[in-house]
Amino acid sequence: MSQDAHVSVLLPEVLEALGDVSGKLVVDGTFGAGGYTRALLERGAHVIGFDRDARVKPFVAAVAKDYPQRFRWVNLRFSEMAGGLAELGESACDAIVLDIGVSSMQLDQAERGFSFMRDGPLDMRMSVEGRSAADIVNEDDRDEIARILWLYGEERKSRAIAAAICRRREEKPFTHTLDLAEVIEKALGGRRWIKGRGAPVHPATRSFQALRIAVNDELGELEAALETAETLLRPGGVLAVVTFHSLEDRIVKTFLNERAGRVPSGSRHAPQVARAEAPLYELITPKAVQASDAEAAANPRARSAKLRAARRTEAPTPQQKGSRR
Incomplete structure (x- = not known):
């Protein structure tokens, strides 16, 4: 490093x-x-x-x-x-x-799973203890995922994203960051970037932030x-x-x-x-x-x-x- x-x-x-x-x-x-x-x-x-x-x-x-x-x-x-x-x-x-x-x-280390811009394991834990982001999106019910995205990410379309996550995980579980980012992007209309303060932001920004906050309390x-x-x-x-x-x-x-x-x-x-x-x-x-x-x-x-x-x-x-x- x-x-x-x-x-x-x-x-x-x-x-x-x-x-x-x-x-x-x-x-x-x-x-x-x-x-x-x-x-x-x-x-x-x-x-x-x-x-x-x-x-x-x-x-x-x-x-x-x-x-x-x-x-x-x-x-x-x-x-x-x-x-x-x-x-x-x-x-x-x-x-x-x-x-x-x-x-x-931590964002620059793909293996930590914090970033939606680098492919890596969907982890997000600052230590090696506790549940990972993959555990949340693969195991929690739709309402709980939506709650996390809304509360910690202030994501207005939290329910649509949670529904998309739950539909996709029925086919195969989420294991990597870019996989989840792609599902979120599609749930928000397929836009690669959306308007943000000062500069465009990736549509997965709020969701990834919310999961990270939840994972690490x-x-x-x-x-x-x-x-x-x-x-x-x-x-x-x-x-x-x-x-x-x-x-x-x-x-x-x-x-x-x-x-x-x-x-x-x-x-x-x-x-x-x-x-x-x-x-x-x-x-x-x-x-x-x-x-x-x-x-x-x-x-x-x-x-x-x-x-x-x-x-x-x-x-x-x-x-x-x-x-x-």
Whole structure:
């Protein structure tokens, strides 16, 4: 795997939100190819990287070779940050960075099954555990497939696509990405590309995105990570989250606004925890930061990216307050 396989989106904006990180402990919850981690290490930070995907180990080894004293890596999901830090003898950190979703590195590996542009096994798992995308399209009933495509992909023709999938699998099961992409394309009228924001998109885009989110429980992972982050950040610590999907951004926006005391608690798009007595965050980005036109033109993945960041206050969470009694 090439060191250039992944370009970190909104990197300058993330670094600006974090401020001076020299000598501070930063958690990179989505290590990937190490783009954010390297930038942080170059600025003098101590970094602990997390990634559920063990196949990033060549990148981990390269970073560890260059920064043996200030870099550690844990093969865990970012929702498991608290346990991972505890294993390393750490209980708190000064910043947490999360880049949500699949990386271009994973998309470029046909054998991972994330891309409808490269033929490969219909997998989509970020780790080797759990059900694959093939399991979902071959085993789930039509209503459940339609629900997944509508909920996670916001695909307006989810029922038509689900029906087409179920008809085809009666002849033979789905095993490869291009096979599924072709069925979706035909279900949507055979159009190779459809109009999208800024550029035409393949008709299978939303469906593949939905299956990937479902396979990896990405929204559940994000909610758990947000809740965990507020218990790990020291006062003044910064949480920076880059999302690529409207549902992800909505979860982060609602969560941070609630924790900053800007909206009532109880949103269905934020983890349900006991209400804090005082705001837990101060918003650094009252509105989402998006990629510049130049970055979006150079890196198509950046077109939908949004950064939201907030600074932890001194107020304890209800869990922390209870533990101090």
